Amino acid sequence: MKKSLLVLLIAAACGNASAQNLTVEERLARLEKTLQENSAELAKTKAELTHYKQAAANNEKDTPVINAINDSSENSTTENTTFTLKEISDYVKEDIGFAWNGYLRSGWGAASNGSPKEYAIGSLGRFGNEYSSWFDLVLTQRVYEQNGKSAHAVVQLDGNVGAQYGSAWFDKDSENMLQFSDIFLTTRGFLPFAPEADLWVGKHNLPKYEIQMLDWKNHQTDSGAGIGIENWQLGAGKLNIALVRQDLDAYAVTYPAVKESGAMQVNTNTVDMRYKDLPVGGNTTLELIGRYSMANKSGAYKTGEQDGHYYSIKDAWLTGGILRHRFKMGGFEELTVQAADNSLASGFALISNSGATYGYRDNYYGEHSYGKAFRVISQGEFYPSSQTVMAHALVYSAGNDIYSYDTGAHTDFRSYRAVVRPAWIWDNHNQTGVELAWFKQTNKQQGVDYTEKGYKTTLYHALKINSSMLESRPELRFYTTWLRAADNAISQFRFNDGRKDQLTIGAQAEVWW
Incomplete structure (x- = not known):
């Protein structure tokens, strides 16, 4: 069985x-x-x-x-x-075509007399003088790549997270903000006359150039939406050109004296051009920049202008050049010369954010009378020795017959700003230094002089990943800062309890990836 x-x-x-x-x-x-x-x-x-x-x-x-x-x-x-594993990671990123990068800064601070206050960051510098928590997040996805042609979708979010209160909901006060600063499609290889160039369409703009120590853009063109070509090889240099839209809320002539004055949306457009990477010699290159902003007014707004009810919106131009040099021992120097008229010139006279924009934020107001302004900017860093490094930002600005957002129409102004930061390099991960800053600006309007003057001293130690002050991140900073508003006839600024000065201690983190 x-x-x-x-x-x-x-x-x-x-x-x-x-x-x-x-x-x-x-x-x-x-x-x-x-x-x-x-x-x-x-x-x-x-x-x-x-x-x-x-x-x-x-x-x-x-x-x-x-x-x-x-x-x-x-x-x-x-x-x-x-x-x-890095090679495998890079391969996977290339294979799926997705990447994300960003920036953030945040920190803690306490003042000698109540909550710490920022003062004239655009003139005295940001180190030890900023208390917000800003971030940028950029998401990029390749959606096509074949036969030398590619296309990428890009979305960028910017925002500020409140650093004062425990809760930081985006519907809590104006301290918490979020915006989509970029939403666009960029392509390469689709232009037969410039296969190496990038052609993009959407909410985007050409790169913004920043005076890093002063936290403002010396050249920018904000965009509601636009179209542009970048890195177009023409002759010895490369051409960037864009046509972008930035509508503004144009106010009645009673504004800003009467805050409730009515506003009307006005369509405006800007042509922004850069001819960059022109070789000058050695490690030096030249970039030529220019923009022209114009209003596309409706019939209703034209009638309001003629009746004297609304401010007259004038076209505005800006032109200039940027000379960039790389030192053999490390560091760089960037020299910028600019000139502008009308509302673009008005930005040169701002004490804190001196970026040249067609409107003041998203608003247009003021009696702009074809006034003109110019400025010279030097920023960079160099190594006096193997154990020391020095960073700086120096600005001289002047203008005649411009509209000042502080002192009004027909203002003449002169402005001097100087920030220097020497430091001792212990090693690539430790620096100890001091930042010294001074500025003075005088606005003359209807025969009256208005003077603003301030000082700043910041002692600090930084934990770093390299010796460069302006080009290496992440960085952790521990500092104490003394600020003084010696004269305040332009901004009318005061620290807590009406004081002219403030002593703070704090820590800050900054990183890009």
């Missing part, structure tokens, strides 16, 4: 015995042979696994690897190809 059952099971496992005309003994012999072959294959696989583990152990401990094995036959040689 048992023998018959064993025969049936073997027959079911091995197939139809009668069809093969094999005895039970023959089938058992085949099964034994197959088992031996499988055991040999398993032993070979274990041996290979042990070899791979030993190879991985022989690599540097901080460089994880994966070995790719090519074994096409039993007699072929085994080829080991080693990849680091």
Whole structure:
């Protein structure tokens, strides 16, 4: 009985015995042979696994690897190809076409007399003088790549998270903000006359150039939406050109004296052009910049202008050049010269945010009378020795017959700003230094002089990843700052309790990735 059952099971496992005309003994012999072959294959696989583990152990401990094995036959040689995890990560990023990068800064501060207050950041500098928590997040996804043509979708979010209260909901006060500053599609290889250039359409603008220590843009064009070409190789340099839209709320002539004055939306457009990377010699290049902003007024607004009910919106231009130089010992120097008229010139006279914009934020107001202004800006850093580094931002501005958002129409102004930051380099991860700042601005309006003057001293120690002050992040800073508003006839600024000065201590983190 048992023998018959064993025969049936073997027959079911091995197939139809009668069809093969094999005895039970023959089938058992085949099964034994197959088992031996499988055991040999398993032993070979274990041996290979042990070899791979030993190879991985022989690599540097901080460089994880994966070995790719090519074994096409039993007699072929085994080829080991080693990849680091970074190489694998880069491959995966390239394969899926997705990337994200960003920026953030945040910190803690306390003042000698109540909550710490920022004062004239655009003139005295931001170090030890800013208490917000700003961030940028950029998401990029490749959506097409074939035959030398590519397309990427880009979304950028900017915002500020309140650093004063425990809750930071975006519907709580004006301290918490969020915006989509970029939503656009950028392509390459689709222009037959410039296959190397980037063509984009959407809410975007050409790159903004920043005076980093003063936290304002010396050249920018804000965009509601637009179209542009970047990195178009023409002759010795590259051309960037964009047409962008930035509508403004244009106010009645009673504004700002009467805050409830009515406003009307006015469509405005700007042509922004940059001819960059022009070789001058050695490590020096030149960029020529220019923009022209104009209003596309409705019939209703034109009637309001003619009736004297609304401010007259005038076209405005800005032109200039930027000379950039790289030092062989490290560091750089950037010299900018600019001139502008009408509302773009008005931005030159602002004490805190001196960026040149067609409107004041998203508003247009003021009696702009074809006044003009110019400025010279120097920023950069250099290494006097292997153990010291010096950063600086120097600005001289002047204008005649402009509209000042502080002192009104037909204002002449002169402005001087100087910020220097020397530091001792202990090593690539530690710096100790001081930032010294001074500014003075005089606005003359209807024969009356209005003077603003301030000082700042910041002592600090920074934990870093490199010696550069302006080009290495992340960075952790621990500081104490003394601020003084010596004269305040333009801004009317006062610290807590009407004081002219403030002493603060704080810590700040800043990183981009």
